[in-house]
Amino acid sequence: MTFRALYIGVCWLCLIAACYxxxxxxxxxxxxxxxxxxxxxxxxxxxxxxxxxxxxxxxKPGLTGVTDRNxxxxxxxxxxxxxxxxxxxGMGHAVTKTIQLEGKAAVPIxxxxxxxxxxxxxxxxxAIFGVFRLGCLLEAQIRRQDEGIRLMHxxxxxxxxxxxxxxxxxxxxxxxxxxxxxxxxxxxxTAMLSATFFVASLIHVPFGPSNAHLIxxxxxxxxxxxxxxxxxxxxxxxxxxxxxxxxxxxLGVNTMTMALPGVVAHYLFRxxxxxxxxxxxxxxxxxxxxxxxxxxxxxxxxAALAWGGRPFLxxxxxxxxxxxxxxxxxxxxxxxxxxFILKIRPxxxxxxRLETAA
Amino acid sequence: xxxxxxxxxxxxxCSTTSFAHENWVLARLPKSATNxxxxxxxxxxxxFPKSDILVAERLLAEMEVVGPGGATIPYKPTAExxxxxxxxxxxxxxxxxxxxxxxxxQESEPICRGRSLMVVGGQDxxxxxxxxxxxxxxxxxxxxTLKPGDTLPVxxxxxxxxxxxxxxxxxxxxxxxxxxxxxxxxxxxKIPSAGAYLLTVSSxxxxxxxxxxxxxxxxxxxx
Numbered sequence: 001m002t003f004r005a006l007y008i009g010v011c012w013l014c015l016i017a018a019c020y021x022x023x024x025x026x027x028x029x030x031x032x033x034x035x036x037x038x039x040x041x042x043x044x045x046x047x048x049x050x051x052x053x054x055x056x057x058x059x060k061p062g063l064t065g066v067t068d069r070n071x072x073x074x075x076x077x078x079x080x081x082x083x084x085x086x087x088x089x090g091m092g093h094a095v096t097k098t099i100q101l102e103g104k105a106a107v108p109i110x111x112x113x114x115x116x117x118x119x120x121x122x123x124x125x126x127a128i129f130g131v132f133r134l135g136c137l138l139e140a141q142i143r144r145q146d147e148g149i150r151l152m153h154x155x156x157x158x159x160x161x162x163x164x165x166x167x168x169x170x171x172x173x174x175x176x177x178x179x180x181x182x183x184x185x186x187x188x189x190t191a192m193l194s195a196t197f198f199v200a201s202l203i204h205v206p207f208g209p210s211n212a213h214l215i216x217x218x219x220x221x222x223x224x225x226x227x228x229x230x231x232x233x234x235x236x237x238x239x240x241x242x243x244x245x246x247x248x249x250x251l252g253v254n255t256m257t258m259a260l261p262g263v264v265a266h267y268l269f270r271x272x273x274x275x276x277x278x279x280x281x282x283x284x285x286x287x288x289x290x291x292x293x294x295x296x297x298x299x300x301x302x303a304a305l306a307w308g309g310r311p312f313l314x315x316x317x318x319x320x321x322x323x324x325x326x327x328x329x330x331x332x333x334x335x336x337x338x339x340f341i342l343k344i345r346p347x348x349x350x351x352x353r354l355e356t357a358a
Numbered sequence: 359x360x361x362x363x364x365x366x367x368x369x370x371x372c373s374t375t376s377f378a379h380e381n382w383v384l385a386r387l388p389k390s391a392t393n394x395x396x397x398x399x400x401x402x403x404x405x406f407p408k409s410d411i412l413v414a415e416r417l418l419a420e421m422e423v424v425g426p427g428g429a430t431i432p433y434k435p436t437a438e439x440x441x442x443x444x445x446x447x448x449x450x451x452x453x454x455x456x457x458x459x460x461x462x463x464q465e466s467e468p469i470c471r472g473r474s475l476m477v478v479g480g481q482d483x484x485x486x487x488x489x490x491x492x493x494x495x496x497x498x499x500x501x502x503t504l505k506p507g508d509t510l511p512v513x514x515x516x517x518x519x520x521x522x523x524x525x526x527x528x529x530x531x532x533x534x535x536x537x538x539x540x541x542x543x544x545x546x547x548k549i550p551s552a553g554a555y556l557l558t559v560s561s562x563x564x565x566x567x568x569x570x571x572x573x574x575x576x577x578x579x580x581x
Binding site for chain 2: 088091185
């Protein structure tokens, strides 16, 4: 049953990958100011129209040209600031790369992969529904195996009104900030991590008298920043509505306890990551922050129980203790994922200090 | 488990066909009188026969109409919404070919070729469907008498020689499918309904798109 569920999940993820399968991407030329543009299969976008937009002049290109046989286009900027290079192959494939110039050096900025808005929405929906299907199958199995404590989810009727209201207000504010920072291009990534969180919480591993499950709010926070708020809110909402994990009145508190540590992890990771980006360093950093995020979530959960649900205060210590194996597992998964992302898409982790100082 | 595998493959195929976009030229005969001008459209998009993307003018090349006598007439389309459109007079009975290519000015070879086959006046000749130049998809039976329910053999030719490959079939009405051809075995395309058909193939970085129309009556693609 688990194999079947995982198999369908993988198929859905492949479906999402196929949605991307017709785009092009651009990377910055090392040692110069320009871009190299390739299709998804790695073949160069050769002899295609390139337009360069100077800082502050997004409407009118200051320079037009053509990429070379290798998909490379270089130019000589005359001022510092954020330059944009738009490449269009004339057959429906286009990409815009942003390059920031500081002094004499070009500082890479995260690349923008052009994805038409309908596809971004479809991709996001495919991620959510695909993983929802996987979640349903896993949940059916979990219900048969175990009806134990569901960690990290405060259920209805436990917290007092003021705590619930405070949680809702703060979570709404966080979601608002996250939505303001979520562009069309980052929507699929947000949906994917929301779905990952959704499923990770459903894979329960028996541990002692209860069971443990991954949370991965650290990984989501590191990659999403403030956007982790809407991502986790959607996942928690679906869990509450579909599987009765948590509840609608405690959605705000649950979102806060999960997402806020993620945002903290994001800023800590970005500030520490800039000191170097060796795989071992990133693994350790990801592991520590992944574990710390779960720990912080546990502390927030305990605080919420202590503040608004005094009869449950005696449970708090048990909750923190129960989170220790989750901290370890979450940390290791987050560290491994961060190392993998460093290899394939380092720009997702943010610029390193080596690059900004170049 | 076997069933599961098929579902996943079908899912991937569906997703691929939904999101890949094609380039094609489609000419349709007017339903009314003879000698009326027909419209040919160079299109690009995900939703055949509707065009979503206007191909850049700098890429358009080899736009020509080959008449029944073998004479080649160049045409120059104009941009109309998201298609490049031209009017063509199919004034002689026989097989007509409307074709185009997409070629980057700096490259010597086109990256994509498209062809629309028309049979006028019922004078059909399958031998005129192929040009035996580059990559092409060639129907192996007459198009003019094609009707829903029939089976059409189609081959992939590389400079006139049959090759193995996969043909993506996108009908105007109905869902997309894939056909496999062998060196000595054409694919068998079942015609489910009347309307326009888009057949595409890719090989060694080049693509070819063939369109033709199956009429409601037995006078398929003819007048």
